[in-house]
Amino acid sequence: MGMIANVQNWRRSLFGGKMPTMSNDAKRATAWQDYGFPEQLDFENHYSMFRRNGIARAGVMRHVEKTWETDPWIVEGVQGDDPHKETRREREVSVLLQRLGFWNRVHAADWRNRVGRYAGLYLVFDDGLRPDQPVRGKVQLLKMQPLFEGQLDPLEFDTDETSPNYGNPVSYQFKPWVTGEEREARQARTIHHDRIHIIAEGADDDTIYGIPANEAGFNDLITIEKLIGAGGEGFWKTARGAFSLHATGDNGIDVDGLAQMFGVAVDEVGDKLNEVAADLSAGMDKLLMLGNMEAKALAYQLPQPEQFFAVTMQSYAASVSCPVPELIGQQIAQRSSDENSRAFAKTIMTRRRRTIGPNIEQLIAKLMRFGALPAFDFYVAWDDLTDATFEEKLGNAKSMSEANKSSVGTGEPPPFRANEIRDAVGFDADTDLDDDDDDPEGGNAGATDSSALDE
Structure with a gap:
């Protein structure tokens, strides 16, 4: 396990004996106080804002809702391998994960992670050991419980620089309540890090401390x-x-x-x-x-707040990397709406690849290591949110077909073959059309009518 330090000593070592403060206006040291902005933020600030402010809730949830618009799946092999039919082990893992409600639980932990600096999944195994003990032997996963940061306090940290867990807790205190105002009669208990999986978006230093989604936009x-x-x-x-x-x-x-x-x-x-x-x-x-x-x-004149609200909303939307129309569900011009949606889809695809996908792979690898899932080389696959819609694909196929028609009489071969048009829509290739494509006389090469799209 390596050397262990308690949380107070670890924080003192990180921040040189005191927690950092913020002051962005050198001329007006009390500017934030004058504006009513808190100088320090803790979990209860973020949790209260999420619970009571609709815009804050949207800033947390929009990314998660789009990320989990569809579930990922586990693929046997290495990223970049040729596509293959579902293997026996892929099917076995898929059945086990479905039985556990796995994707729903990870989704639930994902949005909790954006409220605070991190969130946890409490992994309950059938090994019969106390939660404060490490996992031993081959175990079966019984359930996963998503927890807020406020429910999961680090107790001791691993300070052994040769340890793979260096800089992270070796144990946590699990509290049934989320904040002090919601305290319940049930006792808190200690949980070993083997039984906790952390999601900490923004923790690029491999610690458990990420960046709350609403931190940059809290003043807004x-x-x-x-x-x-x-x-x-x-x-x-x-x-x-x-x-x-x-x-x-x-x-x-x-x-x-x-x-x-x-x-x-x-x-x-x-x-x-x-x-x-x-x-x-x-x-x-x-x-x-x-x-x-x-x-x-x-008698007094009430100022109109629209322009002030719009500027503040734009600043907040920038802080969470989400266009204002996507954030609040605003209906605007079709072209602008499509561009905003495409830009947001790219942001979410990056989040899938860089944050949530790798985090899921860490969790799956842990479960394989404990014997809760069959072990094999794997990666997490997602569908592409930036793919064209079926209507857009049909429009592309129509344009290709019209381009073929325009080439008739020019002496030039049609620019698109029939199966290329089918592929643009997402249909499988038709071997009969392949024969036509090879016709030396041209034949039906790049069929120009709707027969190329018939199933």
Whole structure:
């Protein structure tokens, strides 16, 4: 296992005895405080924002929803091998994973990972050992439980530089609750790292600490809350009306009379007036007892928040690498919508290849090492989200066919063969058409009518 350090010592060694702070405005050291932005973020900040802010939730979920639009599959062999029919071992693994609800559990851990710095899958085996013990012997995987960062605290770290687990925990404390506000009566327990699989998007240093999806855009999310909240409150106050109170008599405000009217001491009249004003603002059907005072309506112009909201949304969308229309489901011009969708699909394909795919391979390899899955060379395969739709493929085939028709009478052979047109749509090759393609007289080479697409 190697040398072990507790979490406090490990963090001190990483940050030189103190946690880092942020200050982006050298001239105004308290700028973030003035704007209402927290200087330090922890899991509870991110979890609360995810639970209560729709834009924050979309920033977490859109990438995961698109990533898991279709499930991957396990392929026997090495990436780059020629395609082959499903092997016996591929089928065996597929059945085992389906029985466990494997892809659903990894999907659930994936979105939890984006809420915080990491998420975990608690792997429950049938070895009969306590969770704080390493896995021994060939085991069967019984279930996988997805956990938030807030449910999984590192206890001890491996500091042996020769260890493959160097820099990562050797044990965790599993808590049934997510945050302190949701604490349950059940006791926390220690779990060995063999029984935990971590997903930490952005942890390119091979540690468990990734980057929360909403960290870069957290200030924007607070601004969005301000705009929405202030806009709603401003509309309410405009509809309800705001008032100022003025004395009507020559002798000023009759404090004694107000005290008698409200049934309070003279020195409590100011507090009572504030209470009356707050009560008036909180409802539409409220009466105002004024005595020798009068209320005058205050008129003010409510600014339109659209341009401020749009700028903030663009900044937040940039922070999560997601076009605004994709983020909020906005319907815009068809061309722009298609371009946004294609760009986002490329982003998600990169996420599949660089982040989630390799992480799944690590999990599968661990299960093979423990004997929970049959062991063989494998890789994780995904379909291509950037592939043309069937309608787009038909359009391409039509253009190819029309190009063939245009070549008739020019003395030049048709640019596309019939099976090339079929392949553009996604159909298998037709051997009869291959014979026609080899016709020295041209024959039906590159068939120009719809027969090339008939099944």
